[in-house]
Amino acid sequence: MDLYYKGVSFRKLQEHLQAFYPKNSHYSTIYRWIVKYATMISNLTDNLTIKSGREIMSDEMEYYRRKNKYGKGREQNWFVDTFDVKTRFMITGEYMKSRTNDNLIKVLKRTKFKTGEQVEIVTTDGLLGYPAVLRKTFSLQSPYHASSKTKSKIIHNVVIASERGFNHPIERLHNTIRERTKTMRGFHGCLESAHAIMKGLEINYNFIRKNLALDGKTPAEISIPQLKLGINRWLDLIKLSKI
DSSP: OHHHHTTOOHHHHHHHHHTTOSSOOOHHHHHHHHHHHHHHHHHHHTTOOOOOOSEEEEEEEEEEEESSSSSOOEEEEEEEEEEETTTOOEEEEEEESOOOHHHHHHHHHHHHHHHTTOOOEEEEOSOTTHHHHHHHHSOOOOGGGOOTTOOOSSEEEEOOHHHHGGGSHHHHHHHHHHHHHGGGTSEESOHHHHHHHHHHHHHIIIIISOBGGGTTBOHHHHHOTTOOOOSOHHHHHHHHHHO
16 A cells, blocks of 8 residues: 555556465455545544644645446546645545535535644635535535624635645645656546545655655654554554454
């Protein structure tokens, strides 16, 4: 799992392991391990609350997936994620078939569950659906029903990515994600497997990959200090998920 999320393909992983274990697993078995354990670990990590900063960001990445493994034709999908600016923690990531308001609400509701009342500012791009989504998740006050006696619980900060370039923190996160996904030549067939692979990438970013901006710590070490993981972090997370 560690090698796969560092950019090694399934077939190259098989060749690498074959140098030490001649009777090695098929590359498709390694794929099934990734899907199995990423899903298992996510059952643990998706239910952890985090210590976040006051500002989070939400954005989307466009992907294309083959409708089936052997046939022609591609389908547009989206990866929607939320990101804590202070701890660099990817709070929630969701690979979805379409970028509807209902799907965005699911992502923001999970973000709200994991951050509680800590968030004061939510920064998004100019997608028109975000105000309605934030009203249903973070109690953003509607401009059409504003009252001088009430204050919105959060501030909705709209930033157009092209105006601030790639220094925007969540864009740097997306560049890190693209480092892995650009070599995959897209997703093939099953939507659930694409979701599991991206969920594993989220886990790798938060709990395994050390961040230079955090002095060599992982985002999880900053935002979930009570969660102790050793050198073999993937194995630790698998063991915790089985408890």
